[in-house]
Amino acid sequence: MATKQTKTLATFMVAPSVIMLFLWMIVPLCMTIYFSTLRYNLLDPGNEAFVGLENYIYFLTDPDFFTALGNTLILVGSVLFITVVGGVLLAILLDQPFFGQGIARLMVIAPFFVMPTVSALIWKNLLMNPVSGFFAYLAKLVGVEPIDWLGDHALLSIIILVAWQWLPFATLILLTAVGSLDGERKEAAEMDGAGPISLFYYIILPHLARAITVVILIETIFLLSIFAEIFVTTGGGPGLDTTNIAFLVYSQALLQFDIGGASAGGIVAVILANIVAIFLVRMVGKNLDA
Amino acid sequence: MGRIVLEKVSKYFGDVLVIPSIDLEVEDGDFVVFVGPSGCGKSTLLRLIAGLEDTSGGRILIDDVDVVAEPPAKRGLSMVFQSYALYPHMTVRNNIAFGLKMAGMDKASIDKKVNHAAKILDLGSYIDRRPGQLSGGQRQRVAIGRAIVREPKAFLFDEPLSNLDAALRVQMRLEISDLHNELKTTMIYVTHDQVEAMTLADKIVVLNAGNVEQFGSPLDLYNSPRNKFVAGFIGSPKMNFIEGKHAEKYKVPTVGIRPEHLGINTKQSVGAWIAKVGIAEHLGSDTFLYVDAEDIGQLTVRVSGELNVSHGDIVYLTPDETRLHRFDGDGMTITAAK
Ligand SMILES: Nc1ncnc2c1ncn2[C@@H]1O[C@H](COP(=O)(O)OP(=O)(O)OP(=O)(O)O)[C@@H](O)[C@H]1O
Ligand SMILES: [Mg+2]
Numbered sequence: 001m002a003t004k005q006t007k008t009l010a011t012f013m014v015a016p017s018v019i020m021l022f023l024w025m026i027v028p029l030c031m032t033i034y035f036s037t038l039r040y041n042l043l044d045p046g047n048e049a050f051v052g053l054e055n056y057i058y059f060l061t062d063p064d065f066f067t068a069l070g071n072t073l074i075l076v077g078s079v080l081f082i083t084v085v086g087g088v089l090l091a092i093l094l095d096q097p098f099f100g101q102g103i104a105r106l107m108v109i110a111p112f113f114v115m116p117t118v119s120a121l122i123w124k125n126l127l128m129n130p131v132s133g134f135f136a137y138l139a140k141l142v143g144v145e146p147i148d149w150l151g152d153h154a155l156l157s158i159i160i161l162v163a164w165q166w167l168p169f170a171t172l173i174l175l176t177a178v179g180s181l182d183g184e185r186k187e188a189a190e191m192d193g194a195g196p197i198s199l200f201y202y203i204i205l206p207h208l209a210r211a212i213t214v215v216i217l218i219e220t221i222f223l224l225s226i227f228a229e230i231f232v233t234t235g236g237g238p239g240l241d242t243t244n245i246a247f248l249v250y251s252q253a254l255l256q257f258d259i260g261g262a263s264a265g266g267i268v269a270v271i272l273a274n275i276v277a278i279f280l281v282r283m284v285g286k287n288l289d290a
Numbered sequence: 291m292g293r294i295v296l297e298k299v300s301k302y303f304g305d306v307l308v309i310p311s312i313d314l315e316v317e318d319g320d321f322v323v324f325v326g327p328s329g330c331g332k333s334t335l336l337r338l339i340a341g342l343e344d345t346s347g348g349r350i351l352i353d354d355v356d357v358v359a360e361p362p363a364k365r366g367l368s369m370v371f372q373s374y375a376l377y378p379h380m381t382v383r384n385n386i387a388f389g390l391k392m393a394g395m396d397k398a399s400i401d402k403k404v405n406h407a408a409k410i411l412d413l414g415s416y417i418d419r420r421p422g423q424l425s426g427g428q429r430q431r432v433a434i435g436r437a438i439v440r441e442p443k444a445f446l447f448d449e450p451l452s453n454l455d456a457a458l459r460v461q462m463r464l465e466i467s468d469l470h471n472e473l474k475t476t477m478i479y480v481t482h483d484q485v486e487a488m489t490l491a492d493k494i495v496v497l498n499a500g501n502v503e504q505f506g507s508p509l510d511l512y513n514s515p516r517n518k519f520v521a522g523f524i525g526s527p528k529m530n531f532i533e534g535k536h537a538e539k540y541k542v543p544t545v546g547i548r549p550e551h552l553g554i555n556t557k558q559s560v561g562a563w564i565a566k567v568g569i570a571e572h573l574g575s576d577t578f579l580y581v582d583a584e585d586i587g588q589l590t591v592r593v594s595g596e597l598n599v600s601h602g603d604i605v606y607l608t609p610d611e612t613r614l615h616r617f618d619g620d621g622m623t624i625t626a627a628k
Contacts, residue, residue, distance in 0.1 A: 192436070
């Protein structure tokens with residue numbers, strides 16, 4: 001976009017898609033905002049009335065909201081940590097030449113292609129089930145009491161499940177980044193006397209900074225709205241142990257038939273996501289323009 | 291000290307034999323240049339010495355110690371890469387200091403050495419910048435700086451100047467030469483540039499398909515090439531090779547004559563080769579003529595200064611008999627047959 005002419009041209013060229021995207025976003029958003037200001041309960045039809053910010057006050061002062069907010073942050077934070085650390089290690093491992101490298105790469109990437117509902121069902125019924133699950137089988141094999149994963153450590157189980165789903169994504173992005181590291185630079189570090197750990201810390205990790213940033217930003221967007229996994233496995237419980245914001249909105253809207261309250265919750269979730277995004281971009285985004 | 295000796299060094303990549311068997315002695319303080327056509331194994335040989343590749347056979351001795359089993363950092367050598375291979379996220383200072391830091395040196399000594407290297411190479415004004423903010427020539431200086439702070443036994447250069455423009459290349463060439471005079475450290479330098487090889491080297495190694503064709507001083511190689519390959523490779527423009535009727539006069543299959551050793555005359559002279567001018571390149575200091583000679587074919591002639599001939603003119607060439615090279619059927623130089 002060097003000249004004035006190309007700039008004008010570019011503006012016209014992208015206009016249709018920008019307008020489309022804008023409408024696409026703005027219409028549902030406006031409707032949600034509109035609903036959030038109504039008393040609108042499906043059990044009490046025909047009595048919709050404007051109530052101002054009452055729904056917001058109700059949602060934000062609900063103790064459930066803070067539990068859900070806490071759960072959301074724990075879930076996002078833990079999954080990000082596991083996937084980034086695991087992804088970096090796996091990417092470096094998979095970058096080494098070894099027999100069956102192609103197959104191994106494929107296997108690592110595979111979980112990403114499993115639908116969230118399906119993987120949640122697999123984890124719930126085949127792996128974490130305290131009676132018939134694989135983990136219970138292993139526990140019995142070594143003679144310890146099987147753990148009721150989804151009953152006693154529900155949030156941890158969800159974290160493990162979601163991390164398993166997102167690890168391939170992180171690995172894939174980081175693998176390409178590791179592969180793009182200039183071989184001569186590694187050799188120069190080797191000649192400079194850097195051992196494997198120094199090489200990792202001083203050369204490879206800084207090289208991966210940008211890719212890690214991308215992984216964190218993209219994963220955060222999706223992790224803030226995890227729903228299917230919770231719905232299929234724990235249904236937000238036991239109690240509120242695994243209820244995140246997305247699930248709270250759902251339970252308000254469809255379990256309590258409170259459309260107004262759910263819309264307010266939705267808007268709150270959008271604002272929260274934006275706050276997290278701005279925060280993250282500030283924190284790690286400086287890596288992007290290096 | 292930095293005496294490097296190769297004994298029967300060989301290298302396979304998988305099943306491919308890249309270097310059959312090389313013997314070479316590089317004396318302490320020598321500036322040795324490896325030249326040869328692309329793919330002949332220059333970089334491979336350098337990387338074998340550096341320890342970045344494993345040898346398939348033979349021994350590499352640095353100061354009489356076999357280092358074949360040693361990792362690169364333990365060999366006490368520094369390498370300057372063609373791509374500079376600087377660390378992009380570190381400042382120039384940290385780039386240079388990295389090797390010392392890895393060696394566990396204390397901060398005060400590191401600073402002293404880095405500042406000293408920065409002074410030698412004149413890096414002062416951009417010592418706190420990152421490589422991305424430097425020009426090609428400045429990056430190359432930083433790469434050299436990184437090599438010299440470690441005070442190695444020998445420097446290894448792999449085509450360090452090939453990414454620079456012509457003017458900068460000349461300047462850096464002189465700087466490297468200065469550096470060698472100042473440090474008196476052994477240097478091994480890979481290039482495919484004739485001029486770099488001739489001007490920098492104390493000794494040149496001409497490689498061809500992983501074999502040493504000749505090892506000697508630049509003028510040795512120029513004046514008495516051991517075979518047709520070296521004769522054709524050293525010198526620019528290339529030596530003319532003449533076969534057939536005119537070579538038979540000297541009772542050998544092939545004779546060679548450098549473009550600068552062909553006398554040229556625009557008037558008819560006895561015994562001279564008759565040739566028609568194809569292209570004349572007037573460089574000012576020299577004139578290169580590409581001529582089509584009768585019974586010989588294409589020849590290159592170099593004339594000092596200006597010569598006023600143009601396309602289609604007839605010229606008469608007389609070779610300088612004392613500078614004529616005679617080759618036998620296998621392409622080896624015949625010295626005794628004078
Ligand atoms: N890692 C490798 N695996 C297989 N073959 C290789 C490898 N590295 C180099 N070779 C081969 O070894 C030969 C010598 O390569 P080398 O890089 O030493 O050439 P070079 O003389 O440096 O050439 P250039 O002037 O183009 O840099 C080439 O035929 C090349 O294809
Ligand atoms: Mg090379």
